[in-house]
Amino acid sequence: MMHCAALMINRVPPSTIQQITPIWKALSSLSPLSVIVASIDGSIKSDLEASHALWFSLLIAATVLVFLGVVLEEAEGWVPYLNKILSVKEITEYRLIKRLAKLGWILIVIGVLGEGVFEVLVYRVDNRLHQFDEASLNEARREAGNAAESAKSAHGEADAVKTEADAIDKRLQVASSQLATAEAKLAWRSVSNEQKKILKVAVRAMRGRKIDLTWDGADPEQDAFGPQLARALRNAELIVDAGPASINIPPAETGSTGILIEGDDEEFSEWMAKSLVLAHLARRPVSIFPVHINGARIQIRIRPKGL
Numbered sequence: 219m220m221h222c223a224a225l226m227i228n229r230v231p232p233s234t235i236q237q238i239t240p241i242w243k244a245l246s247s248l249s250p251l252s253v254i255v256a257s258i259d260g261s262i263k264s265d266l267e268a269s270h271a272l273w274f275s276l277l278i279a280a281t282v283l284v285f286l287g288v289v290l291e292e293a294e295g296w297v298p299y300l301n302k303i304l305s306v307k308e309i310t311e312y313r314l315i316k317r318l319a320k321l322g323w324i325l326i327v328i329g330v331l332g333e334g335v336f337e338v339l340v341y342r343v344d345n346r347l348h349q350f351d352e353a354s355l356n357e358a359r360r361e362a363g364n365a366a367e368s369a370k371s372a373h374g375e376a377d378a379v380k381t382e383a384d385a386i387d388k389r390l391q392v393a394s395s396q397l398a399t400a401e402a403k404l405a406w407r408s409v410s411n412e413q414k415k416i417l418k419v420a421v422r423a424m425r426g427r428k429i430d431l432t433w434d435g436a437d438p439e440q441d442a443f444g445p446q447l448a449r450a451l452r453n454a455e456l457i458v459d460a461g462p463a464s465i466n467i468p469p470a471e472t473g474s475t476g477i478l479i480e481g482d483d484e485e486f487s488e489w490m491a492k493s494l495v496l497a498h499l500a501r502r503p504v505s506i507f508p509v510h511i512n513g514a515r516i517q518i519r520i521r522p523k524g525l
Contacts, residue, residue, distance in 0.1 A: 259354070266347050273339040280332030283325045290322030406439045407476070409446040413497045418454040420493035425455040427486060428515035435462025440520050447499065447520070476500075480509040481516030490516060 429451060433444035441462060448460035477500040479487045491504035511517055 263347070263350055266343055266350065270340065270343040270347065273336050273343060277333060277336035277340055280329045280336055283329030283332065285329075287322040287325030287327075287329055290318045290325065407443040407499075409443075409450045409499065413499060414450045414453050417450055417493055417497040417499070420496045421454045421456060421490070424486060424489055426457065428457045429459070429490075430511070430515060430517040431458055431460035431520070432463040432517070433520035434522065437522055440522065444520055447518075450497075450499075476521035478505045478507070478519040478521055479516060480507045480511065480519070482508055482510045483516055484508065487516050490518070 431444065431448050431451065433440040435441050444460065444462065448458050451458045451460075477491075477494060479491055481487050487506050491500070491506060494500040494504060495502055509517075
């Protein structure tokens with residue numbers, strides 16, 4: 219019985235709770251996947267609560283067995299009163315007392331063993347429920363901006379330092395922005411292994427969809443980045459028709475990172491745009507144009523770098 223109980227509890231290993239949090243954080247911007255992650259959370263907690271109810275009920279049952287065993291073990295004290303009603307022989311009364319006492323000891327032993335086993339199982343489930351609730355609470359605190367509130371409180375307690383810190387922060391932001399702009403102008407776009415992994419997770423719900431990927435083969439930077447992006451999309455199990463082409467690319471709006479998405483499937487286009495942003499292969503806003511394309515597909519065009 220102890221072996222079966224351990225198997226039932228171990229269906230939800232402690233690492234499962236820690237695994238859910240990073241997945242949730244990585245996919246929080248994709249609402250359909252967030253719903254799936256939330257349902258997994260609820261399912262795990264429901265299993266833990268059901269296990270807790272089962273073991274607690276069995277613990278109560280074991281305690282009742284101990285109580286009954288004590289009552290039967292003390293049969294010598296109450297059987298004589300029963301004899302007044304039943305009028306049994308003295309030898310029969312003696313044998314009955316002995317048998318009831320023996321049964322009482324058996325029930326006490328079984329009940330005490332059961333209490334020990336089920337108390338341990340209840341404690342283990344309580345501990346995992348506590349871990350689950352603690353992880354959920356920490357996540358809620360982070361999402362509520364606990365760090366921002368702490369920073370605001372610290373600034374409020376040190377007004378004299380805040381003015382100087384703000385001035386330094388502004389200078390650092392300007393310098394960082396200038397450095398980032400210079401690096402962006404000099405560096406060619408590329409796709410890292412980490413970006414491939416993020417992109418694959420982000421577009422998991424769209425596996426098997428078709429994409430046309432084109433770029434200007436006369437631009438060396440585009441010609442280097444295009445094949446890398448094509449391999450990343452194929453690695454994400456999308457069907458990609460990619461290659462350089464002579465195309466007339468419309469001007470990009472301010473802040474664009476050189477990605478243009480065209481197609482009449484608005485949901486697929488929006489999902490692809492969010493996924494590219496999540497993988498740091500594009501920054502908002504990503505240009506999306508509703509254009510009819512045959513074959514239930516969308517078209518991704520790589521803009522010249524700098525537009």
